[in-house]
Structure formats: C-alpha cells, structure tokens
Amino acid sequence: xxxxxxxxxxxxxxxxxxxxxxxxxxxxxxxxxxxxxxxxxxxxxxxxxxxxxxxxxxxxxxxxxxxxxxxxxxxxxxxxxxxxxxxxxxxxxxxxxxxxxxxxxxxxxxxxxxxxxxxxxxxxxxxxxxxxxxxxxxxxxxxxxxxxxxxxxxxxxxxxxxxxxxxxxxxxxxxxxxxxxxxxxxxxxxxxxxxxxxxxxxxxxxxxxxxxxxxxxxxxxxxxxxxxxxxxxxxxxxxxxxxxxxxxxxxxxxxxxxxxxxxxxxxxxx
Amino acid sequence: xxxxxxxxxxxxxxxxxxxxxxxxxxxxxxxxxxxxxxxxxxxxxxxxxxxxxxxxxxxxxxxxxxxxxxxxxxxxxxxxxxxxxxxxxxxxxxxxxxxxxxxxxxxxxxxxxxxxxxxxxxxxxxxxxxxxxxxxxxxxxxxxxxxxxxxxxxxxxxxxxxxxxxxxxxxxxxxxxxxxxxxxxxxxxxxxxxxxxxxxxxxxxxxxxxxxxxxxxxxxxxxxxxxxxxxxxxxxxxxxxxxxxxxxxxxxxxxxxxxxxxxxxxxxxxxxxxxxxxxxxxxxxxxxxxxxxxxxxxxxxxxxxxxxxxxxxxxxxxxxxxxxx
Numbered sequence: 001x002x003x004x005x006x007x008x009x010x011x012x013x014x015x016x017x018x019x020x021x022x023x024x025x026x027x028x029x030x031x032x033x034x035x036x037x038x039x040x041x042x043x044x045x046x047x048x049x050x051x052x053x054x055x056x057x058x059x060x061x062x063x064x065x066x067x068x069x070x071x072x073x074x075x076x077x078x079x080x081x082x083x084x085x086x087x088x089x090x091x092x093x094x095x096x097x098x099x100x101x102x103x104x105x106x107x108x109x110x111x112x113x114x115x116x117x118x119x120x121x122x123x124x125x126x127x128x129x130x131x132x133x134x135x136x137x138x139x140x141x142x143x144x145x146x147x148x149x150x151x152x153x154x155x156x157x158x159x160x161x162x163x164x165x166x167x168x169x170x171x172x173x174x175x176x177x178x179x180x181x182x183x184x185x186x187x188x189x190x191x192x193x194x195x196x197x198x199x200x201x202x203x204x205x206x207x208x209x210x211x212x213x214x215x216x217x218x219x220x221x222x223x224x225x226x227x228x229x230x231x232x233x234x235x236x237x238x239x240x241x242x243x244x245x246x247x248x249x250x251x252x253x254x255x256x257x258x259x260x261x262x263x264x265x266x267x268x269x270x
Numbered sequence: 271x272x273x274x275x276x277x278x279x280x281x282x283x284x285x286x287x288x289x290x291x292x293x294x295x296x297x298x299x300x301x302x303x304x305x306x307x308x309x310x311x312x313x314x315x316x317x318x319x320x321x322x323x324x325x326x327x328x329x330x331x332x333x334x335x336x337x338x339x340x341x342x343x344x345x346x347x348x349x350x351x352x353x354x355x356x357x358x359x360x361x362x363x364x365x366x367x368x369x370x371x372x373x374x375x376x377x378x379x380x381x382x383x384x385x386x387x388x389x390x391x392x393x394x395x396x397x398x399x400x401x402x403x404x405x406x407x408x409x410x411x412x413x414x415x416x417x418x419x420x421x422x423x424x425x426x427x428x429x430x431x432x433x434x435x436x437x438x439x440x441x442x443x444x445x446x447x448x449x450x451x452x453x454x455x456x457x458x459x460x461x462x463x464x465x466x467x468x469x470x471x472x473x474x475x476x477x478x479x480x481x482x483x484x485x486x487x488x489x490x491x492x493x494x495x496x497x498x499x500x501x502x503x504x505x506x507x508x509x510x511x512x513x514x515x516x517x518x519x520x521x522x523x524x525x526x527x528x529x530x531x532x533x534x535x536x537x538x539x540x541x542x543x544x545x546x547x548x549x550x551x552x553x554x555x556x557x558x559x560x561x562x563x564x565x566x567x568x569x570x571x572x573x574x575x576x577x578x579x580x581x582x583x584x585x586x587x588x589x590x591x592x593x594x595x
Binding site for chain 1: 487489490492493494495496497498499500503507508511512514586587588589
C-alpha cells in the first residue's frame, strides 16, 4: 500500500481506522457515450482522491453520470480521457479488491443466499479453504439464519444485505456503492444506513457511495462531493468531520445539509 | 371452518370412491355373466371380468379402510376418475362384446386389447425397447448438440455470424422432409432415423438456448466480473444456469418433435419399434393390436414428458410458478 502523508486526512480527523482501505485516485476523467451517432459527454474533468478508510459520498442530479463514474472505478468501463488508479496501480479491469454493490441486489436467483455470498470466493478458487468466511459474512449482515433460502423469498432489505455480504466476504479494500439503498422503504433504509456505518467502521475499507439522498450522504460520509448536471463536473466538496455514531437531529448535520442543498441549487427549499 | 369443510369434502370423496368400487364390481359382473355375442370367441372375457372385479375389490377395501388410514388422499383424488373410467369401460364392453352394435374388426372390445397385451407381449416389449433405444440416441444427440450450439451462438458473435444463417435456412425445414435423403445417404435406417430425430430435437433446443443466453442480464456478468470471475466461470456459472429455464422449453418442444419423427421413421423405414408395429397391425387389419400399441405409446410418451418435467422441477426449484405436468 502506498504511504500517505497527513496533508488531507478527513478520515483520520473523524477517528476512522484506515489500515485496510485503499487509496483511490481519479485523475482528469472525461467520458463520452455515443447516442444515435453523436457523442454525449457525461463526465468532464473529474479529479478526486480518496484516502484509505474514507467514506466519500457523491451527490448529483439524476442522470448526471454518477453511476458511470462508479463503473469506471470498478473497472467495468474505461474512460474516454483520463486515468484512474488504486493504491498507485492503474485500474485496467475489474478486480476483487474493488467491489460494486448496485441499486438492485442482483442476486443470482438460481443460487441460495449462501452460494450467492460464496460467489466471489468460488470464482477465485478460494471457497474450499475459506468456507467459514461465507458464514461470517452472513452473520455480519444479520442473515445467519437464511443460508438455504432462495433470493425470491427475500424482502428488499434482506436481498440488499445478502448483496453486501457477497461483497464483504471478499474483504474489499474499496467498496463501491451505487445507490444501494435506493429501492428500500424509508424505515429499512435508516436501519441499513446504520448497518453500513457499522460494517465500514469494523472492516476499514474505503467507501465510495453514489446517492441522491442528501440526508443519507451527510449521515454516512466523511466527505460529500456535489456534481453538476450532465456533463458532470465537481461543483463542490463538503468535509463532514462529525464523529460517529451520528445523530440525525444533530444541528451540525442540518447546517451541512443546508450548505449542500445550496450547492445543488435548492437553497430555497431549506 | 377449514377443517370442517375439508372433512365434508373428504366425506363426499369417500362416498364417490365407494360408488366407483360398486360400479367396477358391477361392470365385472356384467362382463362375466352376460354372454358375448354369438359367433365371437373372445378368450379373455373371464380374465377381463376377474381384472375388473379385482380393481373393484381394491377400491372397496380402500373405501372401507379410509376411516382408519387417515383418508388415503391420493386414492380419493382419483375417485371421480375411477368412477368415470368404470362407466366408460362398462359402456364399451356393452356396445362391443355384448350387443355387437359397432362394426368389427374396427372396434374390438376391451378383452381383445387384453388378449393382445398378454399374447403378443414379446413383440410389444421388443417394439418398446427398439423405439426407446432409437429415441434415446437421437434425442440425446440432438439435445446435446442443440445446447452446445445455442450457447456458442449466444456467447460468441463470430460463431453466431456463421451459424445463424444456416439455422434460419435449415431449421424451419421439418425433419421428416429429410427422410428420403437420409435413408439414401446413411448406411442404415437406424442411423438415418437417429440423425432425423436429432435434427428434430436440435432445432428448438438450439433456438431456445440461444435466446436464453442472449437474454441473460448484463448486470449478472458485471457482478461476476467484479468478484474475479474468468470466462469459463461466466459461461458455466452465470450464462448456463441463467439460460436453463429457456433450455427446458426447448427440450420440451424437442421431445414432442422427436416423438413425431420417431413414429414416422419407424413406419417408413426402420423394421422395428412401436411405429413399425402399428404399420404391421394395420396391414393385417389387426385393430386390437393397433389400439394396444397406441395405448402403450401414449403411456410411454406421457411418461417421458413427466420425466423431463420432474428433472426440470429438480434443477429449477428456484423458479416460482412452474407449470405442472
């Protein structure tokens, strides 16, 4: 792992263990899609650095290219211009040290919860020697009692827990979260937000979350990046140094919320 | 309330079961006591009556035992059918053997079928075995090739480029259209028929496997790739299981096609099997043999489809709302 100086350590300020997280560097990324023969720019000149163990949330209007950015970080697509690297190594494809959790749990319906969670270990030939890690991951997300259940029998929240376990079993250095709680009801969502904080603090990975829920971003993240409309540029960066566990009624968080709403051009609603 | 309703329905079923027993015994008496039309010599009339009587006795026993053995739910579910079958067989026996209302030899009585099944059992068993051997070889070959080709077309666009036009041209051609050519080109009628059955099975299996593979959600691949899966893992653990529901539709359609080709091939070229037996029986105007062979054929084909559905239910237990066969 590359050594990091203390010049920008919001993670450490918030008292987060960072020994297992990766550093992510996004350098001058621009990305275009082709739409009916014409180029459609979605990302423009994005530069961002995540320190090990940080929890960064990206906020932006819907359709601005947030998910595209995450696919580039995951190595599923490649940017038209610019470079990405993790711990100093260029990102040239998907890797099990960077795992993405999507808005849909995307569990394989033909596999039980246990074998869905075991997927990464199985794919890399580690399942035989690390079976207990699957059970550990299930216990960690509160699904220890459901190993033989099929995905269709799960509620939305349970499915998303299984998707988290499927990511965590691989002990990722960077967890990429693409609106993972977007389809849950508000109560489940609040519970899962607290679980996410707990898992992140316990495992020490670096987290990159895309959301369009301002509340969620300021409750979870140590830093919030606000993107503009398409093509997305970084409009603002808000450091959130409040310690964990956080409280939703915290007036400091309300203040941050007002600031972020302003960056999103929604100041008058607050 | 539920328990009461269930009990009432169970009572009614027990009553129907009792009635079925009574009617079977009645049909047994009718068959045995009422003498056949003069001029006929059905040698199995007594045996048929005994068989009916035995069935009636079993049903009567089940009726009387049902209060002690729970309700024998399976037996009770069959009760209305048992009753209907007894009435049907009684009517058939009456209008053929007893009253002679239907022209012979086109409409033989039930005892004639029994006679064929007992006396001609060696030839029938040989026919069944020959048909099953031919069908199994052709179906297995067609299913495996269709599956492999379907996966290959769905997975690789280069393979798709070459195979797709061939499939579009040759696929819709009914396998039976190849029959004259196949019997001419292949060294034996058995190998020619195997080829035709494989062709009839292979086309739907290929097309449906292909469409299943093409329909696999891209997100499934993204997930597996970020978790460190290589190409063979993607094919074996993502593409194929995700496409299996479609593959089974193809296997089902292919099985139906293979039955048709099997029977036609046996009638026109292969000198064995149930299709050949049908043809032979028609040549001798042995209509009882034909009905017996048709009955056996129906039971076997239906059994094979049941087997395929069982296999699917086992492999695709994760799916919801499967059609029951």
